[in-house]
Amino acid sequence: MTSLMERLVPKAVKKLIPYQSARRIGGNGRIWLNANELEASLSFDFNENPKSLDKRSYNRYPDFLPHEIAKAYQNYCRTNAATVAVRGADEAIDLLIRAFCQPGKDKILISSPTYAMYEFCADALAIETVDVPLKSDFNLNVSEIISQAKNANIVFLCSPNNPTGNAIPKIDLIEVLEGTKNSALVVVDEAYIEFELSSSVVDLIADYPNLVVVRTLSKAFGLAAVRCGFILSSEEVMSYVAKLIPPYPMPDCSAEIVLKALSEEGLKLMKAKTAELINTRNEFAQTLSEFDFIEEVYPSSTNFVLLRVNENHDLFSVLLSDGIVTRNQHHEPALRHCVRISIGSEQSMKEVISSLTHYEQATLQTA
Numbered sequence: 149m150t151s152l153m154e155r156l157v158p159k160a161v162k163k164l165i166p167y168q169s170a171r172r173i174g175g176n177g178r179i180w181l182n183a184n185e186l187e188a189s190l191s192f193d194f195n196e197n198p199k200s201l202d203k204r205s206y207n208r209y210p211d212f213l214p215h216e217i218a219k220a221y222q223n224y225c226r227t228n229a230a231t232v233a234v235r236g237a238d239e240a241i242d243l244l245i246r247a248f249c250q251p252g253k254d255k256i257l258i259s260s261p262t263y264a265m266y267e268f269c270a271d272a273l274a275i276e277t278v279d280v281p282l283k284s285d286f287n288l289n290v291s292e293i294i295s296q297a298k299n300a301n302i303v304f305l306c307s308p309n310n311p312t313g314n315a316i317p318k319i320d321l322i323e324v325l326e327g328t329k330n331s332a333l334v335v336v337d338e339a340y341i342e343f344e345l346s347s348s349v350v351d352l353i354a355d356y357p358n359l360v361v362v363r364t365l366s367k368a369f370g371l372a373a374v375r376c377g378f379i380l381s382s383e384e385v386m387s388y389v390a391k392l393i394p395p396y397p398m399p400d401c402s403a404e405i406v407l408k409a410l411s412e413e414g415l416k417l418m419k420a421k422t423a424e425l426i427n428t429r430n431e432f433a434q435t436l437s438e439f440d441f442i443e444e445v446y447p448s449s450t451n452f453v454l455l456r457v458n459e460n461h462d463l464f465s466v467l468l469s470d471g472i473v474t475r476n477q478h479h480e481p482a483l484r485h486c487v488r489i490s491i492g493s494e495q496s497m498k499e500v501i502s503s504l505t506h507y508e509q510a511t512l513q514t515a
């Protein structure tokens with residue numbers, strides 16, 4: 149006999165395979181380079197800070213829309229676009245799909261391989277995902293996207309893209325925006341934008357009412373545990389999103405940390421650390437490319453590096469057996485034998501290289 153729950157749960161929910169977040173996968177290791185977080189936290193604890201610093205009581209519900217944070221983020225982005233803070237870019241993705249797609253009827257469009265949450269959030273709402281895969285050089289198939297977007301409500305583009313690491317050329321994004329301005333909303337997920345700031349399209353929001361930009365403090369700002377993301381859009385788009393925003397979207401304790409991070413000093417610190425990380429990444433990528441069993445190290449505009457290994461070597465398992473947790477991408481048809489490695493401290497990257505060097509020596513000896 150079918151249980152009550154089985155009868156009640158929608159078919160779309162029964163079919164769901166949960167998104168495999170790094171924390172959900174869990175595991176054991178000593179160096180964690182699998183979630184594109186900053187490995188060491190930035191210290192945003194300044195003495196002379198906004199009034200929020202003195203606020204240590206949490207008995208009142210927080211602001212509905214934390215305006216101070218939105219204002220600080222607009223200043224950081226130098227934009228007048230409508231801006232709202234939400235609980236991470238993941239919540240932004242879910243809100244946008246719920247605001248603009250009707251379950252069981254509408255479609256979203258993605259270009260795989262890309263961030264898995266677009267399709268997951270759509271699946272959860274019985275919204276179909278149309279995939280126009282990236283070309284073999286990881287660039288967009290612009291004409292096909294424009295053609296397929298006629299049947300989709302939202303086009304999700306990720307720039308720089310996770311897990312391929314490349315930024316979409318602005319000229320391609322403009323072509324997509326032009327070609328879809330009467331058919332679909334274009335959401336550009338700029339989670340990694342601080343690592344390639346020149347590719348941001350925030351400045352295009354004024355010209356394209358169908359453009360929405362999603363951002364996060366989880367990457368360059370090193371605040372993944374605070375859960376803060378942003379939606380930037382036209383006033384009209386925001387008026388619909390605002391209808392769905394939960395009553396108290398941002399806990400005060402998160403809001404306080406966010407204000408510190410977005411202060412002048414906070415931004416200075418973030419920018420200095422980002423420049424450091426980019427140097428570490430470039431040196432690491434260069435060293436990786438010297439190993440014979442690594443066939444390709446893809447160019448990165450992010451805080452991670454994607455590499456493809458010769459098919460006889462399982463690099464993900466090699467590193468894991470040494471306590472180094474990375475992200476295997478082999479399940480993606482376009483990314484066979486690929487591994488994604490987040491950039492951590494210089495010391496952590498040295499440990500990765502040392503682990504690979506030992507592996508190389510051991511395989512040479514047995515060959």
Ligand SMILES: Cc1ncc(COP(=O)(O)O)c(C=O)c1O
Pocket residue numbers: 183184235236237238239263306309310337339340363364365366372376377
């Ligand atoms: C492209 C992309 N978008 C969004 C997110 C989620 O960001 P948040 O921590 O703000 O929910 C991630 C996290 O890995 C990501 O890679």
